Amino acid sequence: MALKATIYKADLNIANMDVHQYGDYQLTMAQHPSETIERLMVRILAYARYADEALEFTKDLFETDEPALWEKDLTGQLVKWIEVGSPDEDKVKKACARCSQVAIVTYGTAVDEWYKRNSKLKTLKNLEIWKLSLATTEAIQALCERTMQLQLNVMDGEWTLIGDNAQAVIEWEQLQ
Template structure:
């Protein structure tokens, strides 16, 4: 019998004073049996970075030609493609041809090596690549619960994610 996904819910309140973005989002995510808590929480941070009413989680672990998140316009056309982790360079290249903008939120110990190996990414003008520090991904895992109340505060470039029992400083490193 196959293992089933575990459902996580997060009420995410964003107060980004740098770009004057404020909003409340009710997120429902499925944690695939092969997925880690670290990746689940990175998906939440990716959502927070690009938050909009049209941004949604996809079935990326089930459907290999989908990203972790995407945003479509009212006609159903892809506007924003967001990958989490260290995706295949060809997948990112295809996405950049289909969408206005593509983002990669990379994390883990192999990010620098992955970025060096995928030199074609640097030629894609509509692709941005962000890296989360290992300290960040370690800290955000402490905030994870099946039902989460999360507050994200952003001021002067400093990101703080606050949960019921802990908080985490989020360190973003822009690679591209």
């Protein structure tokens, strides 16, 4: 018998004073049986970085040709393609040909080696790559609950994610 996905819900309140973006988002995510809590929480941070009512979580671990998040316009055309982790270079190149904005939110100890090995990514003009620090991914796991109330505050480039029982300083490094 196949294992089923675990459903997580997060009420995410964003107060980004740097760009004057404020919003409340009700997120529902399915955690694939093979997905870690770390990756699940990184998906929430990816959503927060590109927050928009039209941004949706996909079936990326169930459907390997989909990203972690995407946004479509009113005609159904892909506008944003957001990957989490260290995706295959060919998949990213195809996404860059299809969408005006492509982003990768990457994390873990092998990121620098992955980025060096996938040198053609540097030639893609509509691609952003963000790396989360190890301290960040460790801290955000403490915020995870099946039902979460999260407050993200951004001021002077400093990101703080606050949950009911803990908080985490989010450290981003832009690789591209």
